Amino acid sequence: MCFFLIRPAAGLRGRICFSGDKSIAHRSAIISALSSSKVVISNFPANQDCLSTIEVLQKLGVDICFRKSNNKRFPGLLVTVHGKGLKNLKRPQSGRLFIAESGTTLRLVLGVLAGCNFRASIKVGRSLGRRPMLRVNLPLRLMGAKITSKVRMKGAKSEEYAPLTIQGGGLKSINYKMPVASAQVKSAVLLAGLCAKGKTAVIESVKTRDHTERMLKLFGAPVEIKKNSVSVEALDKLVSPGAITIPGDISSASFFIVAAAVFRNSSLIIKNVSLNPSRVGFLRVLKRMGGKIRIKKYNNKFSRFEPAGDIFVSTSRLSGVNISAKQVPSLIDELPILMVAASLAKGKSVFHGVGELRFKETDRIESMRSNLARMGVDIKVVPSKYGEDVIINAPSELYAAILRSFNDHRTAMSLIIAALAARDESILDDVSCIDKSFPDFLSTLKAILI
Ligand code: S3P
Numbered sequence: 001m002c003f004f005l006i007r008p009a010a011g012l013r014g015r016i017c018f019s020g021d022k023s024i025a026h027r028s029a030i031i032s033a034l035s036s037s038k039v040v041i042s043n044f045p046a047n048q049d050c051l052s053t054i055e056v057l058q059k060l061g062v063d064i065c066f067r068k069s070n071n072k073r074f075p076g077l078l079v080t081v082h083g084k085g086l087k088n089l090k091r092p093q094s095g096r097l098f099i100a101e102s103g104t105t106l107r108l109v110l111g112v113l114a115g116c117n118f119r120a121s122i123k124v125g126r127s128l129g130r131r132p133m134l135r136v137n138l139p140l141r142l143m144g145a146k147i148t149s150k151v152r153m154k155g156a157k158s159e160e161y162a163p164l165t166i167q168g169g170g171l172k173s174i175n176y177k178m179p180v181a182s183a184q185v186k187s188a189v190l191l192a193g194l195c196a197k198g199k200t201a202v203i204e205s206v207k208t209r210d211h212t213e214r215m216l217k218l219f220g221a222p223v224e225i226k227k228n229s230v231s232v233e234a235l236d237k238l239v240s241p242g243a244i245t246i247p248g249d250i251s252s253a254s255f256f257i258v259a260a261a262v263f264r265n266s267s268l269i270i271k272n273v274s275l276n277p278s279r280v281g282f283l284r285v286l287k288r289m290g291g292k293i294r295i296k297k298y299n300n301k302f303s304r305f306e307p308a309g310d311i312f313v314s315t316s317r318l319s320g321v322n323i324s325a326k327q328v329p330s331l332i333d334e335l336p337i338l339m340v341a342a343s344l345a346k347g348k349s350v351f352h353g354v355g356e357l358r359f360k361e362t363d364r365i366e367s368m369r370s371n372l373a374r375m376g377v378d379i380k381v382v383p384s385k386y387g388e389d390v391i392i393n394a395p396s397e398l399y400a401a402i403l404r405s406f407n408d409h410r411t412a413m414s415l416i417i418a419a420l421a422a423r424d425e426s427i428l429d430d431v432s433c434i435d436k437s438f439p440d441f442l443s444t445l446k447a448i449l450i
Contacts, residue, residue, distance in 0.1 A: 016268070019440070034086050036238065049104065060090060103128060107187070108212075118167070150162070193233070247273060263421060323338070350392075368414065407433045409433045
């Protein structure tokens, strides 16, 4: 392991284009694979999680090739997927798949496998093997998939984990009211719904990211969206739109947006980034905190299916904020970096109902609490009617510290921004985990630091 030294930053300046959004990229590859002809995807991010989705689809018999692109506006890969159709995925060799650490790949692919007439077993990497699976297994079982997985007691309740096996086929539709707000679960059920008899509906109490619905519509699927529910019906084929361009990753951009807001002497332009309303909760919160953020060139139909635009951000004086439990799904992946922003803001911040953070690549409540406390932040986790709340009483400045990434990409990137804003040199134990979502994070950051 290589320790990483972080010196305080004087500021940052520049203009950046990001590779495509990770969540949209997973869906673009999976739904293209299920379509009936060729799809060319531009700006596909070359991170470990998205490459893991491509690898799994290849093991299921889908012909996919990719190459680097020279397009500076869309720096991701050019991926060509030769769709196999909804019913033609092939049983993987010896019936086995390995999905290293990508939770989105695992949960979405389970939805696809639920509709396939074969049996497959899925092994996963260490950290993914500790993430809860009952939330997906349960609705897919109700639809008729036969899933077995490792069961462990969690307090008085039992929970299920990978490795698991699935025998798909013969699905019936369900009306499923989700007990936890999860776009991965919603997507797994909708993907299975493409092969189920009747209309499959998912009811959400709080809206989660809607990339699956948008992408399915783009491919001609009969998706119906009502206030709190989304439904889909089986169809003969998904029609390729020919080409898809994935807008830049707003979650990757969030680290730079907060950095530009909290560092002195900073201004930053981010081009062609995803501005899907179900993902930009953290922009709304940062603006409420006093962040100087402007959106320009908003295009509601960027590449026909997802909104995108440019973000301008500059040094700001932030104040504390209250984040309601209802807002959490729209900023779930940005909570660690928002905790850094709150640590540098004036006054108290309260993050309501953030318990789901315990089930990410690591327990992100604990990873952020312990590291920010080391930097001198008064941070508490308290039980509440929303589950768990995090309360931050910001100090006037952050102290340098020896920090731990807990092998989690978003914890590591958040801590690097916190350490750059601290008054002295900090050390982070590991940065290799960042490759999971954003292998170019450090080089992008170095290029704009002044
Ligand atoms: C994702 C959904 C969220 C998010 C994850 C990506 C997706 O997870 O945290 O990084 O692409 O659907 P949950 O569905 O568990 O909330």
